[in-house]
Amino acid sequence: MTAVESRPAGVLTESPGHRPFGARAKAFVALTKPRVIELLLMTTVPVMFLAAEGVPDLWLVLATCIGGYLSAGGAGAFNMWYDRDIDALMDRTSQRPVVTGMVSPRECLAFATALTVGSTLWFWFLVNPLSAVLSLGANAFYVVVYTMILKRRTAQNIVWGGIAGCMPVIIGWSAVTNSVSWAALVLFLVIFFWTPPHYWPLSMKVKDDYERVGVPMLPVIAGNKAVAKQIVVYSWVMVAVSLALQPLGYTGWFYTVVAAALGGFWLKEAHALQARAKAGITGAKLKEMRLFHWSITYVSLLFVAVAVDPFLR
Numbered sequence: 350m351t352a353v354e355s356r357p358a359g360v361l362t363e364s365p366g367h368r369p370f371g372a373r374a375k376a377f378v379a380l381t382k383p384r385v386i387e388l389l390l391m392t393t394v395p396v397m398f399l400a401a402e403g404v405p406d407l408w409l410v411l412a413t414c415i416g417g418y419l420s421a422g423g424a425g426a427f428n429m430w431y432d433r434d435i436d437a438l439m440d441r442t443s444q445r446p447v448v449t450g451m452v453s454p455r456e457c458l459a460f461a462t463a464l465t466v467g468s469t470l471w472f473w474f475l476v477n478p479l480s481a482v483l484s485l486g487a488n489a490f491y492v493v494v495y496t497m498i499l500k501r502r503t504a505q506n507i508v509w510g511g512i513a514g515c516m517p518v519i520i521g522w523s524a525v526t527n528s529v530s531w532a533a534l535v536l537f538l539v540i541f542f543w544t545p546p547h548y549w550p551l552s553m554k555v556k557d558d559y560e561r562v563g564v565p566m567l568p569v570i571a572g573n574k575a576v577a578k579q580i581v582v583y584s585w586v587m588v589a590v591s592l593a594l595q596p597l598g599y600t601g602w603f604y605t606v607v608a609a610a611l612g613g614f615w616l617k618e619a620h621a622l623q624a625r626a627k628a629g630i631t632g633a634k635l636k637e638m639r640l641f642h643w644s645i646t647y648v649s650l651l652f653v654a655v656a657v658d659p660f661l662r
Contacts, residue, residue: 368451376446380429380457381422381464389421389517390414391649395656396521396536399599402659405525409476413524416472417517420484423464424513427492430457432500435562441555480523487516504567507552511544532599535590536655540648542587546580546619547644550637573635577619577626580640584619588612591651600655601662607654611647618643 393413397405429436429447433454436442446452452460465488472481495510515537522533549567552559553576556568568576591608594600618640625635 372451376449376451377460379446380426380452380460381418382425382428385425386418386421388645388648389514390417392536392540392652393417393517393521395652396518396533397525398656398659399532400522400525400530409524412471412475413480413521416468416476416480416484417520419464419468419471420488421517423461423468424488424491426457426461426464427488428496430454430461431492431496433457435564438562439555439558441558476524477527479527479529480520483516483520483523487513487520490516501564504565504570506564507548507566508545511541511548514544515540531597532594535593535597535599538590539587539651542583542590543644543648546583546587547641547648549576549580550622550639550641550644552576553635553637554641573626573631574623577623581616581619581623584616588616600658603661604654604658608651611651615640615643615647 394410397410397413429445432442433445433447436445437448442448447454447457465485468488469481469485472478472484491510491513495506495513499506499510518536518540519529519533523529545567552566553568553573556566559566560569567579571579588608591612592605594608595602595605622635622637622640
């Protein structure tokens, strides 16, 4: 399946002089997808506490967060530049800045490039070269592999494209230690297996949008029963991986207890969604967004436990 070929969005409906500065500033911020970045930083900072086995250098934390925001913001802006054709046709994305013309495609591309170059240099000189390379690699993976190659071609788009969203965990660890460890890789895998059951419920909710533009998200090409089954499978693997840190010696009792409790509630919600899907329930009564919203709470609390655990051992 391929998406529509035309790119109607980004044609200015008003002259540049009629675009207020405040609105333009908000539009450029929106290009960076701040809500997504907030979640990415939520997984970066706690890993730095785990890597430091206590409180890391606070300047380093600030520098890593700024670099991470710039890098992820650049990737988000590239995504909005490339996807402006389908964004214009989807209800969920129809008000994005390039679609409305508040930011032109050329401005968006220049902004994305500046953020990407700036973030790479920031990491290189103020954090360390390893973190700079990892950050640039995550940016390139999201833009090229996910946005340009996978998203419009395969239902596995969010599975493998989600690797970019796992990279802040690795970057947080490398910022502190200038290396990568098994702990960072385990947490990388937690986010990897978390991403599909986090995003598929949202995709179920807005599958008409994706179907309209020919993007083969799993809910578009498979029924609710099949999607819910995949959600349950990924959920079990995610919870199992999340409990691997303690046997490997990286966390103590606190993280383990929190991870087990959070994982148990996640599995309850995942199986409840599967039961509703098996019963043929559709529409609002399917309550697929319950799991989507819980997934954000889950990952936030899990990584808070990652940060707190070193102080209780």
